[in-house]
Amino acid sequence: MNNDHKAGIIKPVIPVVDAHCDTISAYLSGERDLVKGSTDGHLDLPRLRQGGVTVQFLASFIETEYKPKLSVIRGLELVEGCRRLIAANPEYLLLLDSYADIEKAMNSKRTAALLSVEGGEILGGKLFMVSMLYRLGVRSLCLTWNHANEIAGGVSEPGGLTKFGVDVIREMNRLGMLVDVSHLSDKGFWDVLQVSQDPVIASHSCCRSLCDHPRNLTDEQIKALAQKGGVIGINFYSKFLTGGQAGLNDVVRHIDHICSLVGSDHVGLGSDFDGCGSLPVGLEDVSRLPALGQALLDKGYSREEMEKIMGGNFLRVIRKVIG
8 A cells, every 4th residue: 555645644735526516506596605615515615625626516406496497597597607606716716618727727726617517408408509508618417317308217217318318418429528327217327328439427426236226326337337438426425325324434435346346447526515415424515525535545545546536537537528
């Protein structure tokens, strides 16, 4: 094991990527001031900096009360809210259009914000909306939430990829957008892996063999996603980790399981901050992320493995797919 953490300090600063948070809804509603920071919620800009986050996926989640008729309008409102947050806080954030923006963020000690959408309802069943979202800066699309839509079935409404869904995947591949299979039905998952020419991600999912929940991935799905070059972001929601209250070691346990199946190149972080209820003790908000890096080192992971899990694996896929 690498011994450069003997003093209990991780140094130098490592790239950290969190592939999912739902914080933008709280910002748009005026529920929280993300600039001043507070102890409310899980993420704000001062705590994002404390956590050393290099890339933060900002998810636009279309709440169920807007579906189906207002899905497009609400989705675009959320995306615009992300853009306003970034534009108003250039000392903290910059918009991630390409991999080069990650290097800019690291050089300036800022966080690159990768815009994602959670739920293909934002497309309104129209293929041209994929390129429209791309022009607005969206670089990742979680194809469904729990329910079925025009693209595919979700975990609570099974169904495979539709003809429209096939066209969406191909258009995302053409543009260079990350295809996100979290929340997909099992059949939808397998259909996506057949269609996509690029690696796909599961931005915020855990291991079903450790916690039997349909939102988690089976061992077979983990192996197939890894074989395609993708990455699974471990969700911090205790319900997906243990079914009850969880701790930091339970997150490590899910990471361990994926590493035992496919090695350390295909697992990362997908916290679900501000989108879930109970978080693990020791990972109560984004400022605590360095504790996870230290826990991996303490468990026996090398520094190289720890750096890949904390962010390097997602950086690899971003570079390959988004460019």
